[in-house]
Amino acid sequence: MNHSSLSTFLRPVLSLALVASGIGTAQAAVSVCVDTSSPTVEMDKAIAAAVAKQQNTTLTVHDFDGTGDDEEGFDLKEFNAMAAKDCQLVMGFPVDASSSGLPEGMKATSAYGRTGFVLVTPVAAAAHSLSTLPEGSEVAVAYQTTPNLYFADHPKLQASVHPTNDAAISALEQKKVGAAMLWRPSVVGYLAKHKEAKQFDYAELNEPHARWNLVALYDPANAAAAQAFETSIKALQANGTLGKLLDPYAVAVDDQAKSVAAAPKAAATGADNKAAGGNGEAAGGAKKVVTGSGEAAKLYTSAQAERGKADYAENCALCHGDTLSGRSGPALKGKHFANPAANFHVGDIFTIVSQNMPATQPASLEPKVYADIMAFLLQENGYPAGDKELTFDDAKASKEPLIYHGASK
Ligand code: HEC
Known part of the structure; x- marks a missing residue:
């Protein structure tokens, strides 16, 4: 089964199990790889076609299936190999607009589009922000996607977790829940397939990590092709072609991107700008930062991790x-748990642990015990011990990137 991990918070997004399928070497002037499991695949193909047309040349499309087919999920080495060999550009890679992160060794074009998670409600009871939903509303989310985090800041809402985006929207359709928080391209895809299900309204979620840039990834050797792509994107933006292709998927630019830890309450103001249409503007803001190479901070002591180890054995x-x-629960160490591409911070995961775990008795442990367990998780993910203990409050506020630093020593 799908071994969930931090990266699977983004599962509908970063479905990158890169199993390259029957591929030849790219010869055409524009060649792209597209993830057939991604809800943006048709748009990505259409944009690539428009780029090729703009360059007055031909297009080769290599399909790959980005759903994980084994426990290890995606293998970055395979991904890099694909980008080096099979296509100049891997389309449709979502980068968290409030931070950033790319597979190591890869480069990204500037964003050609923006999309994100939206609040979906029935037209008859439309709500445009979480704070305007009636108290006690049940809200459907897809298993281990980013919106699972939002319940922590909105304790009056009830989570209803579904295995997929489609299952979540279907629950809404059947009136089992009052609203859903879903990846916009998945909603667009679902509504296209279920023409009868038109009575939905959706609005951008003004919550942390809700907005994403779509970029194309490339091997540094293909920098020239990437530059030509960016130039074409600008031209397509100027003549309105890009906006039309992006329109159903697009969300607006978010200048006040906040992290979970920094935003105990999402501001109600500004949250009700309707998503309908979006502006289809390609924001050039994807930062080309490769995370995962930095020094790991010393956040805990070894005595604390030792206590955490015992608490973990007992409770987790x-x-x-x-x-x-x-x-039955996902792995809590390794590169898929602490995946740089997922852009989570220690504070984000600690919020999940301290509010949702143990799954059978959420928030039932002493604050100190949670902090000790977090120390143990950090140790197991290769963070070095220091001479200061991790406190509950520090853990909660920590902006330290959650990245696997190798096996603990
Ligand atoms: C009864 C089973 C159970 C127990 C006990 C439990 N968990 Fe979990 N945990 C789960 C399940 C199932 C998930 C995945 C579903 C979810 O995210 O809600 C999960 C998810 C998580 C996640 C999110 C991981 C990711 O990559 O998505 C973390 C972190 C976590 N648990 C930590 C802990 C810690 C620490 C403890 C002990 C204090 C603990 N859990 C106890 C079942 C459990």
């Missing part, structure tokens, strides 16, 4: 495994 191991490699 049953579901997450004695060695943190996962059982």
Whole structure:
């Protein structure tokens, strides 16, 4: 089964199990790889076609299936190899607009589009922000996607977790829930397939990590092709072609991107700008930062991690495994858990742990115990011990990137 991990918070987004399928070497002037499991695949193809046309040349499209087919999920090496060999550009890679992160060794074009998570409500009871939903509303989300985090800041809402975006919107359609928080391209895809289900309204979520840039990834050797792509995108933007192609998927630019830890309450103001249409503008803001190479901070002491180890064994191991490699719950160590591309911070994961875990008795442990367990998780993900203990408040506020730094020593 799908081993969930931090990266799977973005599963509908970063579906990157890059199993390259029957591929030849690219010869055409424009060649792209597209993820057939991504809800933006048709748009990505259409944009690539428009770029090729703009360059007055031909287009080769290599399909790959980005859904994980094994426990390891995607393999970055395979991904890099694909980008080096099979196409100049890998379309449709979402980059968190409030931070950034790319697979190591890869470069990204500036954003050609923007999309994100939206609040979907029935037209008859339309709401445009979480704070305007009636108290006690049940809100459907897809398993381990970013919006699962939003319940922490909106305790009056009830989470209804579904295996996929389609299942979540279907629950809304059947009136089992009052609203849903979903990846906009998935909603667009669902509504296209279910023509009868037209009675929905959707609005941008003004919440942390809700907005994403779409970029194309490329191997540094293909820098010239990437530059030509960017030039074409600008031209397509200027003549309105790009806006039309992006329109159903687009969300507006968010200048006040906040992280979960920094935003205990999402501001109600500004949250009700309707998403309908979007502005289709390609924001050139994708930062070309490769995370994961920095020095890991010393956030805890080894004595604390030792205590955390015992607390973990008692409270968490049953579901997450004695060695943190996962059982009924996902793995809590390794590059898929602490994946730089997911752009989560220590504070984000600590919020999940302290508010949702143990899954059977959420928030039932002492604050100090949660902090100790977090120390143990950090140790197991290769963070070095220091001489200051991690406190509950520090853990919650921590902006330290959650990145696997290798096996603990
Ligand atoms: C009864 C089983 C169970 C227990 C006990 C449990 N968890 Fe979980 N945990 C889960 C399940 C299932 C998920 C995935 C579903 C979800 O995200 O809600 C999960 C998700 C998580 C996640 C999110 C991981 C990711 O990559 O998405 C973290 C972190 C986590 N648990 C930590 C802990 C810690 C720390 C403890 C002990 C204090 C603990 N859990 C106890 C079942 C459990």
